[in-house]
Amino acid sequence: MAGRGRIHAMLRAARTGTALCAAAGALALALAGGAQAQDKPAGKDEIRIGNVNAYSGPAAVYAVLGKVPAAYFRMMNDQGGVGGRQIRFITYDDAYSPPKTVEQTRKLVENDQVAVMYGSLGAPTSSATLKYLNGHKIPHIFIASGATKFGDQAAWPWTMGFQPSYQTEGKAFAANILQTRPDAKIAVLYQNDDFGRDVLKGFKDGLGDKAKMIVAEASYESTDPTIDSQIVKLKASGADVFMNMTTPKFAAQAIRKIAELGWKPTHYLGSNANSIAAVLGPAGLDNAKDIISSAYLKDANDPEWKDDPAFKKWNAFYDKYLPDADRKDALTVYAYVAAQTMEQVLRQAGDDVTPANIMKQAANLKHFRSDLLLPGIEINTAPDDHYPIEQLQLIRFDGKQYVRFGPVIDSSKKR
Structure with a gap:
């Protein structure tokens, strides 16, 4: 992952209306309607986004990388969603274990029928699902890892990292x-x-x-x-x-x-x-x-940004949607910026939220700037460039x- 990112501070469950369900060692978060949304079939009124993260195990400090997008997409839903569609975000726990990652990813694709896998954690874990997701032509984007392989669009055309490699x-x-x-x-x-x-x-x-x-x-x-x-x-x-x-x-x-x-x-x-x-x-x-x-x-934590409008907006988001978040943890900035970038991809996709078009738009980000990126740093991708952030x-x-x-x-x- 890039920025600043992270140990013993696990964020408590967000008081956001998100449903937390434990099953067979998995933590599932379903948005756009709470627990009842899990029984709602995919259709023209929703976009299903899948995620696998470490809510337990040796990398559990990264749990915030699942909790922040859950809250962010809830905010988007409260604001009308994207093109009239609500976002349903489903995330499972893999305990940072590659075999478990494979199991949970298959569940998201085959049972939950997600259109895109977004922000999943880790190099060894995400590597275990490369062949499967590329073989099924499911976008596997903005992986929370700086592994160089995730930008190798020739080998893995449906995969993309996020942070500098x-x-x-x-x-x-x-x-x-x-x-x-x-x-x-x-x-x-x-x-x-x-x-x-x-x-x-x-x-x-x-x-x-x-x-x-x-x-x-x-x-x-x-x-x-x-x-x-x-x-x-x-x-x-x-x-x-x-x-x-x-x-x-x-x-x-x-x-x-x-x-x-x-x-x-x-x-x-x-x-x-x-x-x-x-x-x-x-x-x-x-x-x-x-x-x-x-x-x-x-x-x-830097007083340089004390009066930055970007952080005022950021704080307002956390005040409403994830008040228990430890805002001194750099992961809370990283996860917010990654979610902003996913929002941009969905808005570029417009009415066509098929996996193919979501992938196309992820590979067509031009000079996108989150206001929480450092000055002089921006996000650019292309069909032959799957490295969103290449500056530090x-x-x-x-x-x-x-x-x-x-x-x-x-x-x-x-x-």
Whole structure:
């Protein structure tokens, strides 16, 4: 995922009229009429949108990525829907387990008959459904992951990511290290799946013939209880730069363990796990000082945006539709922007909300700007470009908030 994004803060169930139903370990949210909507057949008066997310398991901090669009689409329904159609959003829990993702995705397509899969979470989980959804010609769009493969329109024409790719971010970190620490000794911690390997590849590609600067690597499984032993091993390598390519739970653990060991490397942290509320806070703000990450979204914690009309609108949305949301969590900005983009796709689709036209419109976004994107960053797609956001800016945590530095980095011409 891009922005800022995230650990122990799970958002309580939204008091929005959305129906939460648990069945066989799945969490289903049905909009446009509450629980009764589940029995309503698809037709000219509704658009069915499917989603799979981690409401339990090791990535449950990302539950907000299902709850925010549920609330956002409810708001749209209250405003008349799209072209006279109400939006029915159905989301199931996969506990961040690829086999469960496949099961829940099949249920959404074959039983719920969704027209589009939107915003599903994760690289390993979403990867497990690529062949199935492309084979059934179901749009699989705005996946909450920066895995580069989700922009490979030649291989997966019905698939599209959303945030800047992990490889883009890895290259940006590498460029900064080469510029500021040319003699660095680098230690890398990464998740042993498509996510971790993707950002690691981008990082090594960015270092080029200087990849020998990496003196130690350690991986972990998403099911591991801790990564303490990996951090001890990496510190012992003598590294003075640490690349933290992890998800929120493990990012917070790494920050705490580094402080406990008295290790003081220059610390780079992926944007998917850089939330102040969900990661840095639980890890200890003092421990997180000077961490470098990247951003493409405005930060709700930054006083620079205190009087920004975009955040006033954003706050009004949460006040009415999701009042319990932790607005310090960058995921609440990310999920809102992704939902805005899905709304734009549906409005461009007009009366033709078939899967084919929804996919066509997703691949035809021209200079679309959510007002919560950072200045100079916009969303563009094309039939041969399934990377919606290809710009980012480096940020540094000062102990209270992130501070942007350097220029906006545009990777659209550099893949």
